[in-house]
Amino acid sequence: MRPPPDRSELGSAFSAATSAARSAHSEAFSSTSSVADSGADHAAAATYSSAFSATRSAAHSVSHSAAAPALAADSALSAAYADTTLQIPNMFHAQLWPNPTEIGHLLRYLEEFRIHASKHAEWAFWAEWYQGFVDGKPLDWELQRRVAVIDDAIWEQGPEAVAAAIDKVKAEMLSEKLPMAEIIEVNPDTGKFRAVPIPIQNQPHMSALLNQVEDALEDCLGGHNGLRETAGDVRKLNRALGKYREDPQNAELTLSTVAGSLRRQIHESRELPDNEDNLALLSTVEDAVRGIRAEHPDVEENRLKRASLAVQELPEEDKALLRDALPVLEELSDDPLGEDFSEDFEEMLSPRLHNDAVGPVPDLPECAKPLMGEYRAFSRISKFALLMEKGAKIFDSKEIKSARLAHLGYTVTQLFTQLVQIGWRLFEVLL
Numbered sequence: 001m002r003p004p005p006d007r008s009e010l011g012s013a014f015s016a017a018t019s020a021a022r023s024a025h026s027e028a029f030s031s032t033s034s035v036a037d038s039g040a041d042h043a044a045a046a047t048y049s050s051a052f053s054a055t056r057s058a059a060h061s062v063s064h065s066a067a068a069p070a071l072a073a074d075s076a077l078s079a080a081y082a083d084t085t086l087q088i089p090n091m092f093h094a095q096l097w098p099n100p101t102e103i104g105h106l107l108r109y110l111e112e113f114r115i116h117a118s119k120h121a122e123w124a125f126w127a128e129w130y131q132g133f134v135d136g137k138p139l140d141w142e143l144q145r146r147v148a149v150i151d152d153a154i155w156e157q158g159p160e161a162v163a164a165a166i167d168k169v170k171a172e173m174l175s176e177k178l179p180m181a182e183i184i185e186v187n188p189d190t191g192k193f194r195a196v197p198i199p200i201q202n203q204p205h206m207s208a209l210l211n212q213v214e215d216a217l218e219d220c221l222g223g224h225n226g227l228r229e230t231a232g233d234v235r236k237l238n239r240a241l242g243k244y245r246e247d248p249q250n251a252e253l254t255l256s257t258v259a260g261s262l263r264r265q266i267h268e269s270r271e272l273p274d275n276e277d278n279l280a281l282l283s284t285v286e287d288a289v290r291g292i293r294a295e296h297p298d299v300e301e302n303r304l305k306r307a308s309l310a311v312q313e314l315p316e317e318d319k320a321l322l323r324d325a326l327p328v329l330e331e332l333s334d335d336p337l338g339e340d341f342s343e344d345f346e347e348m349l350s351p352r353l354h355n356d357a358v359g360p361v362p363d364l365p366e367c368a369k370p371l372m373g374e375y376r377a378f379s380r381i382s383k384f385a386l387l388m389e390k391g392a393k394i395f396d397s398k399e400i401k402s403a404r405l406a407h408l409g410y411t412v413t414q415l416f417t418q419l420v421q422i423g424w425r426l427f428e429v430l431l
Helices: 007-032 037-063 067-083 088-093 100-119 121-135 141-148 152-157 159-177 203-220 232-241 248-268 276-295 297-307 316-332 337-349 372-390 392-396 400-405 412-426
Strands: 182-186 193-197
Touching: 100 121, 121 159, 141 159, 152 159, 159 372, 159 412, 182 372, 193 248, 193 337, 193 372, 203 232, 203 248, 203 276, 232 248, 248 276, 248 297, 248 372, 276 297, 316 337, 316 372, 316 412, 337 372, 372 412
Parallel strands: none
Antiparallel strands: 182 193
């Protein structure tokens, strides 16, 4: 049995193979610029096939000098030659090593690195980055671009500084993908986070819309219309009519969720009768949603972005961290922001419903539309993380550190880094 190669031997073998491979790539890409676009990929593939003959010769010459480096070179050749059969756009979505059994000795190094990265957070991104190329599932290209342009001065400070900069980039991108027409800031009087809604553009019109919803809801309750004070949709409507009355973004989020739920219960599941009162309530809620969007362009723009998103089912370990994080978020937030987190997390951690339908959906698709609570909570968490980066020493010195996080082994800043990671996994469309 051949002994595993050491790193210097691997370096010698790969140096020869890679040198020839670079020439092959250069020649291949030159060929693509000299032909029409429709045939570029085929021309490139043909050139790769001939050019990689040079790679094979170079690597085989190395193999005569040492058996172990030859094994590494042959493995590299196998992967490189396989790439010549792919069209260029598909190359990054193919596994880096087509036959991983041939490079077990190399994969051991990767596994060692993954173990190291799991214990040293500053290397976690790079383990994930490399694994993406190994699996043919590279990380989001915009994320990679922003990491690449991190200021040189930060790179020179070392891996910890770079890791902090990458965490900030992730929080910024999550915030951009989940916009809310509000400002998250620190209340100077309490030292806690608060949400400041955008101003209402037409207060009389907003009040008139919500008054119509209030009247229609009153007509539906207490009769034989199927709605009760304790129903989830009724509680949501009462929040929109009460604490969100001066908050167009959250009023729109809540009312649009209720409108979708009422439509399904009246027209699809028939859990609510399609009588005059219920249809009037649905109509007034839909009118209110349209009216808010018409008066507030930011709210409408956010709705369009929200409609393009999809979410993945979270693993149990992520849900466990969310449960642990909830009291911390409540402690760090002024009301009603803290109350919102409680409601949003209750929705996220309950058995997933189909856009607030009354029961779980059989055969839930791999991707689903985000719930209101998922969207709102992670929009705010991403903004918390950015504010936390500016005042980490203040937040990490609070009593909350020992009171709420002792059993987790996190500082507040580290907790928010983990929560942003969960947001990236949840909104899989970002990756």
